Amino acid sequence: MSNPPAKVINLADRRAKKEDDARNAPISGWITWLFCPKCHSLEYSEIEMPNGRVHKKCGTLVEEEEVEIDVRTEYTISLRNTKILEELFKQSKIPTLLKPLAKKGFGMLENLQAAEVEYRKRLENIVNGPVNPYPDEWDEKVLDMELKTLDPLGLILTEARQPNLHFPDVES
Numbered sequence: 001m002s003n004p005p006a007k008v009i010n011l012a013d014r015r016a017k018k019e020d021d022a023r024n025a026p027i028s029g030w031i032t033w034l035f036c037p038k039c040h041s042l043e044y045s046e047i048e049m050p051n052g053r054v055h056k057k058c059g060t061l062v063e064e065e066e067v068e069i070d071v072r073t074e075y076t077i078s079l080r081n082t083k084i085l086e087e088l089f090k091q092s093k094i095p096t097l098l099k100p101l102a103k104k105g106f107g108m109l110e111n112l113q114a115a116e117v118e119y120r121k122r123l124e125n126i127v128n129g130p131v132n133p134y135p136d137e138w139d140e141k142v143l144d145m146e147l148k149t150l151d152p153l154g155l156i157l158t159e160a161r162q163p164n165l166h167f168p169d170v171e172s
């Protein structure tokens with residue numbers, strides 16, 4: 001006797017697993033760090049320009065370092081940074097946490113938050129649409145990557161967001 005219901009369930013399971021795998025698959029992309037030798041400025045871009053580019057401000061040809069990224073990893077960690085910042089805003093713990101910076105503290109958090117939002121916008125540009133983050137149980141510590149934690153806030157920077165790794169001689 002055959003067992004059609006089990007088979008149907010099995011297929012549905014497999015389809016669900018396949019969809020799940022697709023949702024959790026890495027998305028390859030690139031972030032390029034741009035260094036202007038004249039202004040000594042560093043900025044990143046998600047736009048690839050194989051023929052080089054000049055610094056808008058001064059017209060000098062910039063030096064470029066490409067960093068391969070998993071868009072989903074970058075996005076997930078950025079979202080987690082945003083959650084940490086939102087918590088800090090909510091708890092208004094800022095003055096104690098950043099005592100020496102108490103006055104500047106709030107503005108600094110706002111700048112950090114704006115940087116996270118901007119970074120995710122660039123990542124969305126890479127894939128031309130929304131990015132699904134990894135699930136909550138995904139742990140960035142399993143990555144074979146030099147993560148930098150910004151104390152005391154606990155924000156995490158991936159290698160792609162640490163320009164000194166790509167331009168070690170430049171003080172940022």
Ligand SMILES: [Zn+2]
Nearest residue numbers: 036039055058
């Ligand atoms: Zn310049």
